[in-house]
Amino acid sequence: MKSFKILVITLFYVVTSCTIDKTDYEAELGTEVPENYEFKETTTFTSGNYKISIESLNGTFYKGYNELHLKVINAQNNQEINTSEVTFLPLLTSTENATSCPHDYALSYDTVNKYYAGYSVFTSESAATANWKLYVSFTADNQKYDIAKDITVEKQSNKNLNMTSFTGTDGEQYFIALVAPQRPTVSENPLVAGIYKYNKSVTVGGTFPDASQFSYSKVNGYTLKLDPRMPEPSMGNHSSPNNKDLTQQNDGLYHGVVNYTMTGNWTLNLIMMNQNGLIVKGTVVSTDFTPGTEGAKSELYIDTLF
Template sequence: MKSFKILVLALLGVLTSCTIDKTDYEAEMGSQVPENYEFKEAVSFTSGTFKISIEALNGTFYKGYNELHLKITNTQTNQNVSTSEVTFLPIKSSTDGGRTSCPHEYKLQYDNVNKYFAGYSVFTSESETADSWKLYVSFTADNQKYELSKDISVAKQSNKNLNMTTFTGKDDEQYVIALVAPQKPTVSENKLVAGIYKYNKPVNAAGTFPDPSQFSYSEVSGYTLKLDPRMPEPSMGNHSSPNNQDLTQQNDGLYHGVVNYTMTGNWTLNLIMMNQNGLILKGTVVPTDFTPGVEGVKSELYIDTLF
């Protein structure tokens, strides 16, 4: 009987710890999770009689996934140009002379309903003294090709629900996984959306800079992201949740699943990435033990979130 009472008191202590942390996390989340739903101009170019404007959420390029709207306007007629062939190439330059890119949509498609060219860019780092980003844009209008470039600033992503990770898979390919949604989850089953991208290793020598074949990425097709969300905080005891769904690719090219957040706080999305043949390219199974007082073990492939 004495042992039973001690066990009950211990469990009550764990539950109390969880409740206190939950309350703290709720207070923290009220001020730390920004939500951006309005597209504003982030950068503009001018060439001759044409103005190119690129819009992003909050008018800012962030590290991670950025949906982009590009508009071309004839400044003489103030009319949108919709028949141009538009290309978009972000390039990061380092002080050591190295040049790299990030997942992006190179040839932008025109959205006839919303009157802009739609694309995206997954910036893999923030702008720093050692690294700078520049956009290279080209378009054709009135049978003439225009090529422009401009330096941009990439800001820190302060919303952990839009985190990303880069890694090399067991197939020796370079991958990027970026969270797209939700911006601000709720204590419920949330639709989870992510992009998975692979760097296309060049097969030919570089041509005239910027040669897009040297900076190409593609959306991977037919993969699966197995999902195991946990609360790794010692006070949470490696807490998990039911009714989660693995992420699979849908018609928009992104990967969709379900993550069930049972409380606010620090969560880790433990992942296992499998290719179209079911081979594991990255990630490990997470132990299911309840470990109060001990930090939970994370997968070899994971993304941290906080809401």
Template sequence: MKIYQIFIMSLLLMAVSCTLDKTDYESEINTAVPEHYEFKEAAKVNTDGYTISIETLNGTFYQGYNEIRVKITNTQTNENINASDVTFLPIMTKTDGSKTSCPYQYNLNYKTEGKYYSGYSVFTDKSNIAANWKLYLSFTMNQKIYTVNKDITVNEQSNKNLNMTSFTGNDGEQYYIALISPQKPAVAENKLVAGIYKYHKPSASLGTFPDPSQFSYSEVKGYTLQLDPRMPEPSMGNHSSPNNKDLIQENDGLYHGVVNYTMTGNWTLNFILLNQNGKIIRGTKVSTDFTPGVPGAKSELFIDTLF
């Protein structure tokens, strides 16, 4: 009887511990997952009768994926103009003077409906005392090329559902994966969108700064991002969920799949990245064993989320 009572008490302690963990998750969820769907001006610069406005969600540049909208206005008529060859180049300068960039769209696309130029930037680091970011833009109007630059601040991304990671693949190349959607998942099957990018090492010869060929990135084409979501907290046993779908590239250049979150809390998106030939670029399989009481194992390629 005494052994039976000890057993029952142990079960109750485990149940209370699990409940407390879940309650902590709920408290964190209520404050840690902001949603931004409105584009606002994040930076502005004037040059020779034109105003260039750079817009982002919430009017803020965040570490990770940022959709960029650029509007060019004639300051005399206050009308948006349709220029040509609009380019966008973000560059980070460190205290030692070295310069680097991040995945970005150099040639912006004009959107007639909104009268703006569309692109993206995946800022790999937030601004700090050791590094600062600057945007270099250019456009052509009446056969004249205009160039401007603007210092900006890149903020930490507080929404963990928009986290990113960078890594060296088994092919020796540098890759980046950035989560784009959903901003705030539901306990359901969620459409999961990510960008996958690759860095191209520059040639030995340097052009006139800022030379985009020295800061070259591209969208990865035709890969597959295998997905295995888990709850790695000890109380969750690293369990997974059914009906997930691997991410494949669609016409917008982004990778689309499905992640099924069966409850709120900490989740790890374990990945295996395969190239067009099915060769593993990075990632390892995660054991299917249920592991209550210990942190769950993760793939060598993963991104943590929380909702």
């Protein structure tokens, strides 16, 4: 009987705490989580008789994963053309150096939607001391055109689209960016992420900007083990059932399932394993229920909030 009373008190504490915190989180978020489903023109370049138009969600470049649609337009007749050898290179420059971020360099043409499809995982928002610039090249009428333009990368206000970067046990630099869901629900949500790595150059840089010095690629055949937790002290770092680890699918992205059992702060604790099953980054999180104490996190994690 004594054990039963303790169990009832413990359950009452958890339920009460979850209810209070849920109300607090809703107040913090407001009534809506930012969502962007419409592609709009974000920036344009002009060179000779041609204009480059780049579209992104909401017409804005955000820190994190950005799907991009690029069009080459003949400015004389305003007709879109299917040219060749379109390249895309984002660079972040400061007074000290220049760096890039995961991106598609050689863009492929989508014959159905009639645009060049690509992506860019901007690793930081624009700042007074560091400026993003896009370098685009294409060939039309047997002539190569090179264009560069400054852009602004905004802060990502939707924490469900956070990202992280780290050095793995293999010494490689990796990036994980959340792609979906933009607006989770209290349910089992399809979870999508991109995993990328920096390709170390073995040659000395040529004429700036030398794309070989700023090369990134998708990581293939890895597994991202998932353990979502609510790390707030009142939540006890509890997890949820029916989650599925992320594996790579035909689109090159990693797909899994995250089961959010209530709104609030969640930590996606991760363990990244390579094709041979070796851990590249991440640690196991204890299953102990820890009310009153901030929950422990994996060595590799991404925080979300909805």
